Amino acid sequence: MSSLIRSYGGVLAALFGGLTLLWIIGLIVLPQLNMIQRAFIWEARDGAAQQAGVDLERAYQKIATLDYDIRAAKRDIERGSAPSAAPSPSDPFAVSPGAPSPGGLASSETPDKRIVRLESERTELQGQINPLKERFGRLKIEEAEASGYSIKNFTTMSPLHWRIFGMTIFYAFCVTLLSFLFCYPIAYTIARTQKEIHVAFFMLGIIIPYALNELLRIFAWTMILANEGILNSALDTLGLIDLESGEAIRWLASNGAVFCVLMYTYILFMIFPMYNTIETLDKNQIEAARDLGASTWRIHSRVVIPHAKPGIAVGAIMTFMLSAGSISVPGLVGPGLHPDWFSQIIYRNFFEAGNWNIGAAQSLLLLVACTIFILIVLRFFRVGIQEIAR
Amino acid sequence: MQGKEIRLQGVSMRFGDFIAVHETDLTIAAGEFFSILGPSGCGKTTILRMISGFLTPTTGQVLIGGKDLTAVGPNKRPTALIFQNLALFPLMSVWENVAFGLEARGIGRRERRKRAEDLLDLVALTEHAGKKPTALSGGQRQRVAIARALAVEPSVLLLDEPLSALDLKLRQHMRAELKQIQRKTGVTFVYITHDQGEALTMSDRIAVMNAGRIEQVAPTSEIYNAPATSFVATFVGEHNVFRGRVEGLENGMAQVNTPLGRLLGMNRDDLKPGEEAMIFVRPERIGLVSQTPTLGNRLQAAVERRDLEGPYLNVFMRAGEHQIVMHMTNAGNNVSDLSGEQSVGFACEDALVLRAGELAGE
Ligand SMILES: Nc1ncnc2c1ncn2[C@@H]1O[C@H](COP(=O)(O)OP(=O)(O)OP(=O)(O)O)[C@@H](O)[C@H]1O
Ligand SMILES: [Mg+2]
Numbered sequence A: 001m002s003s004l005i006r007s008y009g010g011v012l013a014a015l016f017g018g019l020t021l022l023w024i025i026g027l028i029v030l031p032q033l034n035m036i037q038r039a040f041i042w043e044a045r046d047g048a049a050q051q052a053g054v055d056l057e058r059a060y061q062k063i064a065t066l067d068y069d070i071r072a073a074k075r076d077i078e079r080g081s082a083p084s085a086a087p088s089p090s091d092p093f094a095v096s097p098g099a100p101s102p103g104g105l106a107s108s109e110t111p112d113k114r115i116v117r118l119e120s121e122r123t124e125l126q127g128q129i130n131p132l133k134e135r136f137g138r139l140k141i142e143e144a145e146a147s148g149y150s151i152k153n154f155t156t157m158s159p160l161h162w163r164i165f166g167m168t169i170f171y172a173f174c175v176t177l178l179s180f181l182f183c184y185p186i187a188y189t190i191a192r193t194q195k196e197i198h199v200a201f202f203m204l205g206i207i208i209p210y211a212l213n214e215l216l217r218i219f220a221w222t223m224i225l226a227n228e229g230i231l232n233s234a235l236d237t238l239g240l241i242d243l244e245s246g247e248a249i250r251w252l253a254s255n256g257a258v259f260c261v262l263m264y265t266y267i268l269f270m271i272f273p274m275y276n277t278i279e280t281l282d283k284n285q286i287e288a289a290r291d292l293g294a295s296t297w298r299i300h301s302r303v304v305i306p307h308a309k310p311g312i313a314v315g316a317i318m319t320f321m322l323s324a325g326s327i328s329v330p331g332l333v334g335p336g337l338h339p340d341w342f343s344q345i346i347y348r349n350f351f352e353a354g355n356w357n358i359g360a361a362q363s364l365l366l367l368v369a370c371t372i373f374i375l376i377v378l379r380f381f382r383v384g385i386q387e388i389a390r
Numbered sequence B: 001m002q003g004k005e006i007r008l009q010g011v012s013m014r015f016g017d018f019i020a021v022h023e024t025d026l027t028i029a030a031g032e033f034f035s036i037l038g039p040s041g042c043g044k045t046t047i048l049r050m051i052s053g054f055l056t057p058t059t060g061q062v063l064i065g066g067k068d069l070t071a072v073g074p075n076k077r078p079t080a081l082i083f084q085n086l087a088l089f090p091l092m093s094v095w096e097n098v099a100f101g102l103e104a105r106g107i108g109r110r111e112r113r114k115r116a117e118d119l120l121d122l123v124a125l126t127e128h129a130g131k132k133p134t135a136l137s138g139g140q141r142q143r144v145a146i147a148r149a150l151a152v153e154p155s156v157l158l159l160d161e162p163l164s165a166l167d168l169k170l171r172q173h174m175r176a177e178l179k180q181i182q183r184k185t186g187v188t189f190v191y192i193t194h195d196q197g198e199a200l201t202m203s204d205r206i207a208v209m210n211a212g213r214i215e216q217v218a219p220t221s222e223i224y225n226a227p228a229t230s231f232v233a234t235f236v237g238e239h240n241v242f243r244g245r246v247e248g249l250e251n252g253m254a255q256v257n258t259p260l261g262r263l264l265g266m267n268r269d270d271l272k273p274g275e276e277a278m279i280f281v282r283p284e285r286i287g288l289v290s291q292t293p294t295l296g297n298r299l300q301a302a303v304e305r306r307d308l309e310g311p312y313l314n315v316f317m318r319a320g321e322h323q324i325v326m327h328m329t330n331a332g333n334n335v336s337d338l339s340g341e342q343s344v345g346f347a348c349e350d351a352l353v354l355r356a357g358e359l360a361g362e
Helices: A002-039 A048-079 A103-108 A111-146 A159-192 A196-211 A214-225 A230-237 A255-265 A267-279 A283-291 A296-325 A328-333 A342-351 A356-381 A385-389 B044-052 B094-104 B109-122 B138-151 B168-185 B196-202 B220-225 B230-235
Strands: B006-015 B018-028 B033-037 B059-064 B079-082 B156-160 B188-193 B205-210 B213-219 B240-250 B253-258 B261-267 B276-281 B297-309 B312-319 B322-329 B341-346 B352-355
Touching (some): A002 A356, A048 A111, A159 A196, A159 A255, A159 A267, A159 A296, A159 A356, A196 A267, A214 A255, A255 A267, A267 A296, A296 A342, A296 A356, A296 B094, A328 A342, A342 A356, B006 B044, B018 B044, B018 B059, B018 B213, B033 B044, B033 B196, B044 B079, B044 B156, B094 B109, B094 B138, B138 B168, B168 B188, B168 B196, B188 B196, B196 B220, B205 B220, B213 B230, B230 B240, B230 B276, B240 B322, B253 B276, B261 B276, B261 B297
Parallel strands (some): B033 B188, B033 B205, B079 B156, B156 B188
Antiparallel strands (some): B006 B059, B205 B213, B240 B253, B240 B276, B253 B261, B276 B352, B297 B341, B312 B322
């Protein structure tokens, strides 16, 4: 901070500091706190209050319909003409059990009789409104009393969801591991390439796909993996399978496909940090190890990987968090995949079921799992945060 | 440990269109301290890397201990290389560095530790075994690198300018130490340097290289006293050079006609009259005629500058187009009043006539 003041002067430094603070508070701290708070607020939803609300709503609707019918009958009288054959706009769904509406069958009635009948129906309904209101209010209060701070959002999660949570963490771990195994040789090769132009080509090849929208990139995979997709067609052309007789291999909607696409989607986040650290390794160290008789395996395990540890840790953490939280990949590549990934369940709680608090609780679980993963990785690689920041 | 002989037969190295090392035959005796001396970029490292196995020669064979190892990888050769920048493993402790070669050979941890400590003893670093290399001084790191290379009991130790990163004092100290280690172990040392002082003080024999070619291979004293080519003459030590054409021959000497007159010198290259020649004289062999009246070759030169360098005095003089350097021993009274036109000269036996060729530093 003092160096900031020295280089930019008090006003600018204060501005920078203020903006940073604002950003941290507004975009990180407050939303997180809100989410954590929601996670620990239990919203009781046993359905009784909701049902009462629905009943009340229906009664109001029914009364409005009757009012309409009465007005129509009155108009008929004024005109003195025969009752119109216009069908009653009664809502067939709004019929409450004790009050069957005669609807269009009443065409034989005289308008006067009809008005009397409708009026009596209306009075009866009007009488029901108040008890319904009362019941709804009572249930609401009861519900509000049952709600409040608790860990019920976690404890009431179904065993299936816990299992999905566990599987998602495990899958994300698998993706991270596979991604490392796949990306390490690539990163090493690029880092050891002598000709700048070749490095540029490698990099371009890896970066260009990222110019595409993420959804499109994933969608491209669904085209490759679809039953009538590129991969199956290629196999068909090679004569390995016969598409016509329905031998198509079902690639999509499998965990393998999700793994594969996740790896592809986040490959850059694994390769770049590793490349950056391997690149700084003195080539002579590799040669020295070789000169001392080390096998390729030993050179990597004792010299290259220890040196690249901070990069590997960063890559692993990023890939893990992105995979654990990805919803577009399992959503697009694994439609019909069963069970869902945890992130999809969170998504549904937030945006379909409207259970924000449960969604928040589940997000918090994911956050905690990711944090634990980070700590384990850091411990495992014996790298500190400072080293990573380097 | 026992040193082995190295033999290069018709070895050359080409990178694309560029020939880094021209066809070379060279034999380095077992247990010898052999230096390769040459200016930057002349191909020294390339030769070393062909001996260690990191480069496969474009032509020719590399034989170590009589065995053709041309196609054998560096991890399978009885050589150990000490890199220009040492290339210690910064994440391992000193003893792990030293023991790395043993680890690669599958030797158990306890045994490794013991052998590493013996070697650290040899280079006087016992108490630093547990430190990281970055915690050591330049000279100590140097010795770790030597111990690490010796740990695999190589027959040949290849050193690529290992002292270039050290300051002068330490460099002189390490020279003595290297020489001592070489004597103690009996390993063949191939030492690369562009510092002639280093080569001259440590080596048994020296090869002087220029632009991918070895110009001369000889014991140190011969390299200095009897350089074979104009390049060696000017690269190793200082020389005054006069260009001219051979005019006449008389019992092993050649008379060369130079812009400064006729000069007589030893005809080492057996030049014939009419051939282009260069005549070389060391600055310390030039003297004042007034002090030594018997000098065979004489010149008139004007003193331009005098630099006192402690034990001797450098006198820079001009004679026509030529600058002449004369080293005089500081005898107290002879250095203070030298100025103006002087008659200087040198003995015919101290002058060397060689075929005209490339000079170092041009
Ligand atoms: N891999 C390579 N590809 C192309 N040219 C190379 C390669 N390695 C070396 N050279 C060239 O070969 C020549 C000799 O290189 P070398 O490294 O042997 O020089 P050196 O004598 O060790 O120099 P220095 O004293 O500066 O270390 C140089 O001109 C260098 O540019
Ligand atoms: Mg070199």
